Amino acid sequence: MELQQLRYVVAVAETSNFTRAAEHCRVVQSALSHQIAALERELGARLFERTSRRVRLTPAGEAFLPAARECLEAADRARAEVAVAGGEIRGRLAVGAVPTVTAVDLPVVLRDYCLRHPRVRITLTSAGSGELADRVRQGGVDVAFLGLPPRAEPKGVRSRRLGxxxxxxxxxxxxxxxxxxxxxxxxxxxxxxxxxxxxxxxxxxxxxxxxxxxxxxxxxxxxxxxxxxxxxxxxxxxxxxxxxxxxxxxxxxxxxxxxxxxxVEHLIWGDRSSPAATAFLELLRADHTESG
Missing domain, CATH: 3.40.190.290 (D-Maltodextrin-Binding Protein; domain 2)
Incomplete structure (x- = not known):
């Protein structure tokens, strides 16, 4: 079992399409299909049901997907930790935010972060607070900015009130x-x-x-x-x-x-922050302290 095979499985699961998954992974479709088939033979189970109209996970695939994601995340964290030991932050940072966030100037924060850590790949997702909280709990988003009613508190994540x-x-x-x-x-x-x-x-x-x-x-x-x-x-x-x-x-x-x-606007993040996410939280903490 190889990490590249796990990446292919996750890509197909997220796109529900072998062609789009191959494009996302920057490989030809035949190579992606061959690697997934080899993994299925090794596991002794089919991970996907393929028809002419759609691709979906089998029960075995549903069981395999969370573990595959955890393996890939662990590998990414290992690479990032090695880079940190050498004095460099790299890896991936997935940020989420409600469109109406005002407690921080998010475009400016992202710009400053990119200047400090140019080797980090940043993605930004705009969505509602409930969806973003779910994504942080599931590990798809590292940090997110929410807007909630005064008596509501984010659950299942670490959080800080911004204002x-x-x-x-x-x-x-x-x-x-x-x-x-x-x-x-x-x-x-x-x-x-x-x-x-x-x-x-x-x-x-x-x-x-x-x-x-x-x-x-x-x-x-x-x-x-x-x-x-x-x-x-x-x-x-x-x-x-x-x-x-x-x-x-x-x-x-x-x-x-x-x-x-x-x-109330909240900043939330997961229990296990990558070096890239930790650097983002530290930048926000410094900026918020200075503005306060």
């Missing part, structure tokens, strides 16, 4: 609501554009409206802040955004709320 802030209501420039201050009750009759039910961003608003005893209608559910803003611009409803994030859209009218929903 909190209020949400504001945003409406189209020609909306009948006037700019300034309001309370949630005054918005009760307005249609809303908000994240889908179950999304951490939605929970922040739902909890605040429930605490105020206000029922609201959310006819437009979205999966990203950018889509929310697009719909708000068309006058389709009221949106809710972090106060520090809303100024990115100067064409929208901002209404500050006296009983505003709040959220």
């Amino acid at each position: 909190g802030g209020e949400l504001v209501a945003v409406v189209a420039a020609d909306h009948h609501l006037t700019e300034g201050e309001a309370d949630l009750r005054s918005l009760a009759d307005e249609p809303f554009v908000d994240f889908r039910t179950g999304h951490a961003g939605r929970a922040q608003s739902d909890e605040a409206f429930a605490a105020a005893g206000v029922r609201r209608e959310v006819p437009f559910e979205v999966s990203s802040a950018e889509f929310m803003v697009d719909l708000v611009r068309q006058g389709l409803g009221v949106g809710m955004l972090p106060a520090a994030y809303a100024p990115r859209f100067p064409d929208l009218r901002v209404i500050r709320l006296r009983d505003a929903p709040t959220r």
